[in-house]
Structure formats: structure tokens, C-alpha cells
Amino acid sequence: MNGFPLVFRALITGPARRHPVRILLPILGVAIGVAAVAAIHHANRSVTASFENAAASIAGRSDFVVTGVTGVPVAQLAALGFLWKIGSFAPAVTGPAVLEEGPREGEHEVAQVLGIDWGGDGAVREVRLVAPAGPGARTALARPGSVFVSAPFAARHDLAPGSTLAVVAGGQRRRVAIGGILELSGVARASGGDILLTDVFTAQELLGKKGLVDRVDIVLDPGVSRKDAAREIALHLPAGLSLEPPGRAAETAGRMVRAFRFNLNALGSLTLLVGIFLITNAVSIAVLRRRPEIATLRAIGAPRTVIFAAFLAEGLAIGVAGTLGGEVLGFFVSRAALSAVGGTVSSIYLPTARIAGAAYGGAVALSAAVGLAAAVAATLLPAIEATRVAPSPAMRPGSIEGVARRRLRPRALAAVAALGGAWALSRGGPVDGFPLFGFAAVGLVVVALGLAAPLLVRLGAKGPGRLLAGAVGVEGRLAAGFFGGGLARNGIAVTALAMALGMTLAMIVTVASIRETVRVWVESTLRSDLWVKADAGGRSGVVGDLAPEIVPFLERFEGVAAVDPFRAREVLDAAARPFTLGSGDFRVVARVGGLPLLDGADPRPVALAARERGEVLVSEPFARRYRAAAGSTVSVPTPTGPRPFRVAGVYRDYSNDRGTVVMDRALYLGIFGDARVTSVAVLAAPGVDPTALRRRILAAAQGRFAISVSTNRELRREALAIFDRTFAVTRALEAIAIGVAVLGIANALAASAVERRRAFGLLRAIGAAGGQIRRATLYEAVLTGLVGTAAAAAAGAAFAWLLLGVINPQSFGWTVALRVPWATLAEASGLVLAASFLAGVVPGRIAAAVNPAAALAEE
């Protein structure tokens, strides 16, 4: 391209060398965005990889896995004898165990119990013993109650063969003997090495799974066709059992956290979006400032392609520099992100999940590609704008903003069209469970904002500008003039601020609404006085289950009026999507309520009728996903195959987004034969103090059950604490986005101050004091902040409507009641306004320092 180096220097590097700050700000914006994308991608990828590694460690060399809704009855293992013709198979029992002791005070780890058949497991899983050595090592496993642990686990807990370990498993306290130490390879890598490997019988005993195994792994002989084998197995498989690929467990786990990860990615992309705006801001301002030079170049014969290439190259250079900085920053930020995301996944979704950092290369590659692509995309419009600079009019000073003024009406119409498009897209349903149309609608609102911004600047100069002039006099008038005189430039700054602040305001409203909805739901749902679960060592949520004997123990306890034993299991629908199958005593619900129905009806008669008719209640997320409603039929997998149930009602449930089907406990026991309990709600008799009752229950349970008992108040607090932890990451991202946007204002104001040297020189020449010009620039900054904040309020309302009405329901299946925390919104807006004011300080000084003689000599 002839002449490109000179043109590039004339338009880009020359000006950048004189005013490097204008380039540094967009580079910083891109760096922050790239770091956020890299960190979140790495965290999400680590979650997926950890699930896959864990599943692979457990599955070993298996080609298929046989599972059942409530596990595989040992009695049915004999029916699998035909498998010896085509390969080998080995049963396994799995479940969580909470360690009673830990290396750090107050922290109780969760390990995974895995019971295998030592005789036949060798074909499936790899186990390498470190200690004890010698031929008798494996016989140590035959000793009842002994377990093998990985070397790092043993080191951390100061264990050796012969020592013992206190655990809570199956709702009881146990002491297991350490039979040996494993090398951290093969099956020992499951749960990040936090595994208690034992024989099937010990695991059944520990976990209360007598007569059941959780899985049967099948390894085919060499040369056996997988397809043929699958067909033959399916023919012989007893009813109620299913054949799965070994990776299914990882897939299921991944699906459980899919919505969470998707929304995290979307939020991470927000910071990059603001970074993109900063690039567009910087390059657009560069185009505006360089219009006379562009016009001159065009007049002396520079083709449009060279002009386009010069600005595109600038955007690319900003993208490269920002991406490089972002990769370095992201490397450090990713650790914090991994900890936050991993913690949330473990505490809310999967207690035994160990999220280890995956290889960082993927995050680097993705964020680099995204950063560069974003930089190029951000530069396209301003670069195209640059090619449209006509030589003739633009060479006249003062003609820059005339173009912007002429385009106001078409832009306003286009903005309205974009809003209409957003509304239309919001009508679209989820795509494979993802709110893609919802996010596209958010994108169109951003486009509408960008199109309308110059008009907003004009209105701001006329409306608030006049008020400002009335309030503070001539400085206000000047400020209104400066502000309104920079439609294109200030329009970009207003857009960036409105977008970042608008999304933040929307998130504030969304989080407050969800939190209040959850709080009200918790209040109305948690009717019990006490809540009993297996002792999880102080961890929130449920880890492990309780023996059936806990129910009569509590029912017969003095001071207890009623108990509602709740059982929850994760099951898969016909398309292998996970949902929760639960059971509870509908008689208790019929007595006290505590199951808020979507249609507002009284849940008590509904629960009673459901119990009598063998019907089920489904949660709102389930109803949305499967289009269920009162009166419709849902299919539930049972030990004898899928079975239809009529839906008695749909209830609000914010405890999980996978969806829940609940049936009466008697019906559940009859179908599934699973008497174990996940948790028990206890109603105290009238006049009985719940706190005292708790003390007595715990004392009586000593030595029999390992339980923790929470009061109603503690439970509510815990539920909200889990919620707050889930949304902690979003707050960090919001703060970043706002910071980057305010940098954009500073950038625009600084550019404006330099650009208007002649105007400031003229003002000084006719008697304006430096202080008056400084104040005028500060007021312009305030006007920019005010108009940006007003635009943010409108955009935020649109974003909040989309988040609450479209994206959240389609992601999580929840209906959320609107709550507007006015005080918090005012605080956030006030902070931004204050920051906008501060952004005007340095430009104000630049403006006040203009030498009138020098500036006017340029006239």
C-alpha cells in the first residue's frame, strides 16, 4: 500500500507520541476486559476439566457404566453374568464423607468414599500402592473398616498405615483405619486425591447403602464391537437400570453448573464490551481530531483504503498492546476467579468436586483471539467514518460537528428501530436452555444507546445546560456550549458511561430483586422450627444423608410435634438432563403449608389431594424447562422404568435451577424402596423452646447419629449467605466496568480540552479568567456525567427488564418479584457523578493554562 508508513505516522503515531495518555486509556480498558475473559474462561474450563478428570479417574478403563435410579441392587448383579462373555465388570459404591479433623482449625474437608471389588476391579481401575509394601499389602483392604488414602492426603492429615481417621458418613460418626497409602495416580486422583478407597462392603456400611452399588463398570474384551456390545447389554439389562457412557457423570455435573457458567461468561464479556467502547472512543476521537489532516490527505490524492488501513492499524495496535497487558493481568486474576468459582461450585452444587486449575493455554488463546477481534471490530466504524471525510468541507475549521448535527434525525429513528428490535427479540424463547435472544436484545439496547447518544448530548446541553447556566452563571453557559458543541465526541463518552453504569444499575436491581424474592421465599417456605441434616463439619448445604432410623427417633422425641423427612436425589430425564427427585411428608405440608404455589393457591389442600391421588408437585424451574403445569403429566425414572405422574401444582423454588419433582414420602418409599433421608424438618410442640429442643436432640443423638441441627433463623441466614456468595463475583466485575467507563470520560474531556485551544485562547483574550475556564470544564464534566447517568438510568431499566423478565427465567427458571433499592442506586449514581467531576480536573487545568496569544496565532 503506497505511502502507508507516512500516512500512518501523520495520522496515528505522530499524535500518539505527543499525547500518549489518550492511547494508554483504551489499552488499559482492553487489558482489563481481556483479563476478565481469560480469568473467567480459565475458571470455567477448570470446572469442566475437573469434572472430566474426576469422572475419568472413577471410570478408569470402563467402556460402559450401568446405573440405576436408586443405584444397582446387588441382587441384580447376578443377572449381569452374561457380561463375562464379552468382557469384565466391576461394581463400585461412592458417596461423600466429611472429615472430623482437618489441618486447619474450623475447616472440615469432604472426601469421596469409593468402594470397589478388589478381586475383579483390576480390569477397570488402576491402583498403585505406595505403603505398605510387600505381597500382603492388598490383604489390608480385606480388613473391615479399613481404607486406602492418597499420599498427599496422608501427608496433609499426618496419616500412615495403622492410624485412624474420624469421618462422618451416612449420617454417623465413624473411625476408619488406614490400610495403606496410594500413589496419586489412576483412581486415587479422583476428587483431587481426597479419596477414601475401600472394599464394596465397607463402603456400603459407611454410606448406609446395604444391598446396593452405585455403578457397575464394564470393560469390553479387545476386539469386541462397542455398538454390538451396547445392543446386547441393552437386551439383557434388567428393567430400571440404564447403560451410560463413562463420561456421562462429567456431562451431568457440567449440566448442573451450565447456567451458572454461562452467566459468568456473559458478565465477563461485559468488561470486554466496555473496553471495546474505549477503543471506539479513542479511535473516533482520533478521527474527529484528524479530520483536517484526513481531508488534506484526500485532497492530495490519498485513497480511502490508506486512510482506512491507518485507523484500523491503530485499533489493532491498541488491541495487541491491551491483549498483551491483559494476558499478564489475567494470569494473576485467574487465581482469584478460580477460587471464587470453584468455591461456589463446591458449596452450592457438588460438595465433593475439587476444582483444580486447568492448563492456562486455552484461556490465553481464547482471550487473545477475543481481544484482538474485539479491537478490530471496535475500530471498523470509526475507520469507515474516516474514509467518508470529504476533502472540501472538512478542511474548513469548525465544520467537524456539522456532520454530526445533520445525522441526528436518522440516528434517532435508527435508535427507535433498535429498541423495537430488542423488544421483538425479547419475545424469543431459550435456545437449548440458553437465553441467547435475551442477550441479543441487550446488545440492541446498547446499539440504541450509541445511536441516541448525540441527541441526548444535544438535549442535555439545552435542558440541564440551561439550568446549570441559571444556577452558576457564565461558566455554566460556557459548559453547556462546550458540551453541546461536541455531539460526536461527547456522545461516545456518554454511551460508554451509560452502558457500564446502566448494566451495573440493572445488576443492582436484579440482585436486590432476586435476594428479596429468595428472602420472602425462605420466610414462607421454612416453616419448621429446626432443620436436621448430616453433620457437614460446619459447611453450608447438605453433604451425605441420614439413616432411616432418624425419622422415628425424631418423631418419638419429647417436644416434637411433627417431622417432615425430605429425600432428594439427582436423576436424569430421557435426554440425560439432570433434575432433582424429592419426597416429603405431604401431611406436614397439608398441616403447616410452606410450599408457595405459583398460582397463589393454598398449598395445604393441594398437598393433601396429591398425597391421596399419588400426584406430584413440580418446581417452577422444572415447569418452565419441561412445560409442565397443574394437570399435565411428567415422566419420572423409577427402578422399574419411566412412569408418568400427574402434576398437582407448581411451586416456587429457588434452591436449585435444575428443577425438582416432589412426591409424598409414602409413594416414594413404595416405588423406590429408598428409606434414607436427606434432611428432616422438625416442628416443635406448642410452648417448646426450639433452642432447648435442639440441645436435647443433639445430646440424645450422641453416639447414634452424626447430625447438625439448625434453627429456623440460622437456616434463613445460611440460605441468604449462599446467595450473597454466589453473586460476589458479579460485584467485582461491575466495579471494573464502571472504572473503565469513567476513564473513557476522562479521555474524552482531555481530548476536548486540547482540541478547543483556540476557543479557550479567544476566551482568555476577551477577558475570561483561568479559573472561569477551569470551572467551565469541570461543569462540562458534570454535564457529561449527568447526561450519562440519566441515559444509564433509562438503559439500566431496559437491561433490568431483560435480565429479570427474560434472561433469568430462561437461565434459571425463576420468577422474580421486582425490588428497586433506590438508596443503593442513588449511591452508585452519585459515585459515578463524583468520579465524572474528578475526571474534569486535569482537562480543566489544561484548558485554563492555554496561552491566548499562541492559541490565537493558529487562527
Next chain:
Amino acid sequence: MSPDASSAPAVSCRALRKVYPGAEPVVALESLDLEVAAGESLALVGESGSGKSTLLHLVGGIDRPTSGEIRVAGRSIASLAERELVLYRRRDVGMVFQFFNLLPHLTVLENVELPRRLDGGPDAAERAARLLERVGLGRRGAAHPYELSGGEMQRVAIARALATGARLLLADEPTGNLDSRNGEEVLGLLDEIRRERGVTLLLATHSAAAAARADRTVAMKDGRLSR
């Protein structure tokens, strides 16, 4: 070198019209007919807003007429495609502006080189150096425009206008921003170069002194040639 009245005119305008759109359209040129002989220097005089600059911009190919015809060296330029117009501006015409319009972040030498570089000419630097020498600024090649006086900047602009060997020079108020002494120097330089190279010069000015140097003067008023 005297204008050659016997050959085809260097510039020929027929019924030229230029209207700027807007809430109230502005008629900058109205039914203008004009011919300029090859090698002639023609001064366009008139008040501000008379259409002098507009005419130069149309002849220079940096704006398009609303209607009418413009021929330069026999070639109609009003109907040139964008790509051909770019080449026309680069190779066939050189423009000198009232506000100099030099690129501030390039050196003086680079400013003069630029049109030839855009054309892919390998001798851009040598030609630029020779032109700077011709305009008396051979030693200022490494300076930046903001280090020069107004008169010096205009001389650089003249050198740039000649970089690709254009046969038509258009000067729009070249002395408008200069004091009388510098203005005289610039006008003298334009005259010398015109005679040396046989270029055709169209000069828009409201200076009587500038007009007096031209072979012919044409007055304009309200977008028309006035008698």
C-alpha cells in the same frame, strides 16, 4: 512561458453549478462558463462568499459539481469515478491552501514527499529535496511545520503541490494568512515556477496586488462571473 492560446484550453467549465444542500440550500456557483488557456495564470477576485474557493475545489476534484461540465486538459473530471478522481488529485493537479494544510506530525521533507510516495514513486525523497531547494528551504527538511513561519509553510505547500509534476496549480487565497512581505515572496515564487514549468495557475484572491500579477483577472460575485 506565455499562455498558449492556440492549443486546447487547460481548463474549461460549461454551465457549472454547485448547490450546498441544507434547510436553505446555498447556490455557490450558478451557470458558470470559464476557459483557461494552457500556461495561463488567472486570478479569480471577489468578496468572501463569491464562489472563488468553490470553483477551485471543483476544478481540483475535491468536490463535485451539482451540474455542468469541467474539462481539464480535455478530460471531463465531473464524471470521473472515485478511484480515477483520487489519481487526478494526486497526479494532475496541485493545490495550495490559505491555511497551508501541512501535516504537523511529518517533517517538512516528508510533507513534500507524500504525494509521490502515495503514487509509489521510488524517487520521492530526491524530488522532494530538489523542490525544497527550489523554494529556498533546502536546509529545513528535518523541521516540522510548527517550527516554520507562515511564509515558509506556504512555500513548503507549493513544493508539495509540485511533487508529482502536476500541470495545473490551484492556489486558494495563498497569501490570506501572510503579511505583505511574505505574501509578495509567495506570489513571486508562484509566478517563477509557473513560468519555469509552464504550469497553468488559477489563483483565488481578494488581494488586488495578487491579481495584478496574473495574466488575466476574472471577477466573481454571488457565484457568477461579473463583468
